[in-house]
Amino acid sequence: MGVVASSKAITVTVNGVEYEREVEARKLLIHFIRDDLDLTGSHIGCDTGNCGACSVIVDGGLLKSCMLLAVQADGATIETVEGLSEDGTLTPLQQAFSDHHALQCGYCTPGMLMSATALLRANPSPSEAEIKKALQGNICRCTGYWNIFEAVKAVAR
Amino acid sequence: MSGSTTIAPDPVEILAPQKQWSGQSIPRKEDKRLTQGEGVFVDDVKRHGMGYLHFVRSPYGHAHITSIDVSKAEEIKGVYGTLTGEEVASLTDPFFQLATPPGAHLKDYALAVGKVRYVGEPVVAVVAETRDLARDASELVEVEYEPLEALVDARRALDDATPVLHDDAGSNLMWEGVYEWGDLDAAFAEADRIVKIKELHFHRFNSTPLECDGALVEYNRGTGQWTIHTNNQFPGFAAIMMGPAMRTGLDKLRFVTQDIGGGFGNKITSHPQLVACCLLARKLNRPVQWTEWRTDFHLSMSHGNERWFHDTEVAVKSDGTLLGFRTKALDDAGAWLRYEPLGGVIWAQVTPGMYKWRNIRLEFTQVATNKAPCSPNRGYSRMQHLWFTERMIDIVAHELELDPVDVRKRNYVKAEDMPYETPNGCVYDSGDYAQMLDLALELIGWEGIDERKNEARSRGKIVGVGIGSTLDSGTNNFGQSRLINPELQFSGNNEVATVKLDIFGEIVVTLGTTPQGQGHETTAAQVVADILGCPVDDVHVRAGHDSYWNSHAGFSGTYASQFAVTGLSAVKGATDMLAEQIKRLGSVILGGVPVEALELAEGTVRIKDNPEAALPFMACGAIINANNAGLPEDLDVTLNCRYVYRPPFEVPDVERKFGNLTLTYAAQIHAAVVEIDPETGHYEIVDYAAVDDCGLRIHPQIVEGQVMGATAQALGAAMHESFEYDGDGNLLTPNFYDYHVPHALDMPPLRTGYIESASPFTPLGTKGMGEGGGAGIHAVCAAVQDAMRGHGDAIVYDSWNPYARVWELLNKPEHARALVEVVSS
Numbered sequence: 013m014g015v016v017a018s019s020k021a022i023t024v025t026v027n028g029v030e031y032e033r034e035v036e037a038r039k040l041l042i043h044f045i046r047d048d049l050d051l052t053g054s055h056i057g058c059d060t061g062n063c064g065a066c067s068v069i070v071d072g073g074l075l076k077s078c079m080l081l082a083v084q085a086d087g088a089t090i091e092t093v094e095g096l097s098e099d100g101t102l103t104p105l106q107q108a109f110s111d112h113h114a115l116q117c118g119y120c121t122p123g124m125l126m127s128a129t130a131l132l133r134a135n136p137s138p139s140e141a142e143i144k145k146a147l148q149g150n151i152c153r154c155t156g157y158w159n160i161f162e163a164v165k166a167v168a169r
Numbered sequence: 170m171s172g173s174t175t176i177a178p179d180p181v182e183i184l185a186p187q188k189q190w191s192g193q194s195i196p197r198k199e200d201k202r203l204t205q206g207e208g209v210f211v212d213d214v215k216r217h218g219m220g221y222l223h224f225v226r227s228p229y230g231h232a233h234i235t236s237i238d239v240s241k242a243e244e245i246k247g248v249y250g251t252l253t254g255e256e257v258a259s260l261t262d263p264f265f266q267l268a269t270p271p272g273a274h275l276k277d278y279a280l281a282v283g284k285v286r287y288v289g290e291p292v293v294a295v296v297a298e299t300r301d302l303a304r305d306a307s308e309l310v311e312v313e314y315e316p317l318e319a320l321v322d323a324r325r326a327l328d329d330a331t332p333v334l335h336d337d338a339g340s341n342l343m344w345e346g347v348y349e350w351g352d353l354d355a356a357f358a359e360a361d362r363i364v365k366i367k368e369l370h371f372h373r374f375n376s377t378p379l380e381c382d383g384a385l386v387e388y389n390r391g392t393g394q395w396t397i398h399t400n401n402q403f404p405g406f407a408a409i410m411m412g413p414a415m416r417t418g419l420d421k422l423r424f425v426t427q428d429i430g431g432g433f434g435n436k437i438t439s440h441p442q443l444v445a446c447c448l449l450a451r452k453l454n455r456p457v458q459w460t461e462w463r464t465d466f467h468l469s470m471s472h473g474n475e476r477w478f479h480d481t482e483v484a485v486k487s488d489g490t491l492l493g494f495r496t497k498a499l500d501d502a503g504a505w506l507r508y509e510p511l512g513g514v515i516w517a518q519v520t521p522g523m524y525k526w527r528n529i530r531l532e533f534t535q536v537a538t539n540k541a542p543c544s545p546n547r548g549y550s551r552m553q554h555l556w557f558t559e560r561m562i563d564i565v566a567h568e569l570e571l572d573p574v575d576v577r578k579r580n581y582v583k584a585e586d587m588p589y590e591t592p593n594g595c596v597y598d599s600g601d602y603a604q605m606l607d608l609a610l611e612l613i614g615w616e617g618i619d620e621r622k623n624e625a626r627s628r629g630k631i632v633g634v635g636i637g638s639t640l641d642s643g644t645n646n647f648g649q650s651r652l653i654n655p656e657l658q659f660s661g662n663n664e665v666a667t668v669k670l671d672i673f674g675e676i677v678v679t680l681g682t683t684p685q686g687q688g689h690e691t692t693a694a695q696v697v698a699d700i701l702g703c704p705v706d707d708v709h710v711r712a713g714h715d716s717y718w719n720s721h722a723g724f725s726g727t728y729a730s731q732f733a734v735t736g737l738s739a740v741k742g743a744t745d746m747l748a749e750q751i752k753r754l755g756s757v758i759l760g761g762v763p764v765e766a767l768e769l770a771e772g773t774v775r776i777k778d779n780p781e782a783a784l785p786f787m788a789c790g791a792i793i794n795a796n797n798a799g800l801p802e803d804l805d806v807t808l809n810c811r812y813v814y815r816p817p818f819e820v821p822d823v824e825r826k827f828g829n830l831t832l833t834y835a836a837q838i839h840a841a842v843v844e845i846d847p848e849t850g851h852y853e854i855v856d857y858a859a860v861d862d863c864g865l866r867i868h869p870q871i872v873e874g875q876v877m878g879a880t881a882q883a884l885g886a887a888m889h890e891s892f893e894y895d896g897d898g899n900l901l902t903p904n905f906y907d908y909h910v911p912h913a914l915d916m917p918p919l920r921t922g923y924i925e926s927a928s929p930f931t932p933l934g935t936k937g938m939g940e941g942g943g944a945g946i947h948a949v950c951a952a953v954q955d956a957m958r959g960h961g962d963a964i965v966y967d968s969w970n971p972y973a974r975v976w977e978l979l980n981k982p983e984h985a986r987a988l989v990e991v992v993s994s
Contacts, residue, residue, distance in 0.1 A: 046212070047215075052206070052209075052213035053207065055210065055212075055430070056460075057381075057430075057463065058905045060463065060906050062906060063379060063463075063905055094205065096205070097204075097205050100205070102205070107204075109204050110197060110200035110201070110204060111196070113870045115204065115686075117378075117428070117429060117430050117431045117685050118199065118202075118428060118686065119210065119379045119380045119430030120379050143913075144913040145914065147913040149912075152379070153376060153377060153378055154686050154878045156880055156882075156916060157881065157916050158877050159874065161916075
């Protein structure tokens, strides 16, 4: 039986920056992003893949980064909440979240923004039902979601 | 429609003058960082060389610990060290207990000592180089247990054959007390009907903030001080618990927070875990980081109080006039008293609910069980009692075939009765519950409800309508703790703010609070800007809490619906002081103009009659801080003002259990329309309205956000969420798979409304708010029960009504029917 490697060198591009890191094979992508890259905007709210606070966009697709190992992301292009705005200017979606009071504590917000961003890229004019379906994998305990729906609707074409 | 809408009522009299900033929904100062992922939550804080802590937890509900062996774990490379209960017991004293005996005898430590009392109880702490290694090494800790019979049903707690959790207490009884006001015998003699309800049950759940508990603790060997970066939401209480236990002065415990990912009361009692972190930071001489996993949180942290109400009797006149009630409340505190038995008195803030009955007797018994310890959860203890109150109202209406709207309006405390003193001496400050109810009914389309019921029937569905009236009492008088234990030396309340004008004219505000999304930075800035006459963007409110800032006092924190009163009154007090100092400085610099002739406007102090004679704040800050030669010796101006707001309270009368227990009484009235499929019990909320009154609103959007969020939590609790245990004490809902919190697709259409009844007792006319959402549980229960009329006539006897229970109520109503009886007297 051969020796099973316990770590691996990976290369990922996060928000346009390329990182090369040696990572433990069992490390979750979210822990890699938060602990190794110190991009702490993406959060952790559960240990079962239910809450969506860790949602990021990997190679164009929305993913919960707690459901992926970091080594599985080798070679991937990843977008996190830190990459949404440029030079501190909020995107229309971020601005709409503020305008509509779609966040309170702000803990779910990064994941919520990534889910809504992925939705709007795929479907710039979602119906309310489509918005709800797109956000059903993101738990918010503060707002009751109503204002989040309003915020997404406000930027939908 | 499926979004939310707000309608404004006719304006009520506004007692305070309209301000430029207060009363407006300005953009929240917090949002820019939070929408960009730039908040700093506790798990974001890192230190060089820090170790990650993982708790080894009890797999048993009740067991003796016969041995612990950490050697295999400690041998692993990268494991920094461990901590056991035995070490904790030698290094610390048990946490101070609020209870009188027998609860007072509990010996509660940071880790289990000798025995475990619930599944998930921390037994050993392991610290290692990485999160995963700490978790792995925990698996190598060998703990031998001798299992004992577990107690999970509080109703068995005091039976002779039931195992006792705490030998030191000698019984599972933790605290008991009898509350009685008025003349029960006379009330029951006067009653035409007595409605008897054998048993009602308020279930166990909590608000499950999305961010779990955590800390990063550093120990400074040179000074003996711990710096505790944490998301504990009541550092004042944590310090009082931790200092004596750790045999250290409170100045050695520096609490620091910035952003907190939701709290809802559930982050008040993390002090045992924080002590474990502190001990390990000292023992290992390195920073210790602890972040709870979701499953850990569900297993062990701050469950809401489960409560039974037995042998309830309600005295009623034939016309629906309520005369009084008596009941026996049995409260399940779980395995430890971490904030309890305060739940044994907190309910009394709202003793009669919103109703005018004057004759009330409640025997309160709190017991320990082999379940996670209970601690405050949004609506703490009042929610349980107000649910019970609303159940009584609706069961009376149901049994006597009265209209629940009429019963409420007949018995509500009326606007003209305000301020209203309750039978136990609490003073409801202001409000108009009947107006709120009308508004809620209008919002759900009450007028057309019969047609709607008929239409649903034609589709084979059953429609029910329910009302939930609730009070959101805020600004505790901690003197109420003496009704639990007369020896306790707590009373009143306080909060602190500092406001300073710095060298370049920066207005800097520090708060004693620990906000978790309530927008304190924004609302504090609104109050300051109004007083100083400057743009709100010129006011910088420091994010979070740091006990180094010296802007805290014993009751500092964010809990129990009080910031709009305690926090903002402290801000107002400090800003008034600063304004007065700026004027006195202006008086000197502007050539001895009397202070009365000056005003603050446009970021300056200026002469009212000659606005061009103005001194900018920047000049004021520069003069005092850096250019003060030649100022008059007696000019007592620092431009750095600290104010402690102290609400007007007396110590309650312990003998009569009488006194004002909270300063303000915000109110919410909710109305729900449910549609039930009788084949399956599946139901949907098809219309919902929430009407709020929290006095004058500083930031209406934030207030509405609190109403919405609390409503969502209530709907989740009413329909889905429950901490369910099996007979051995295993939690069956330890994560978000099994514990279903509302998701986007679960949300019903919502309409919100409000009235504003200024509080006559608070400096800004505000009332604390945020906890009135319990009304949602009451309203759903009432709506489900309404649907049972003519369909078996079951009463709703539990606060948790998943589809299976609703099916049972419809199809097997005998159990529910047997719980209620009406006697004519």
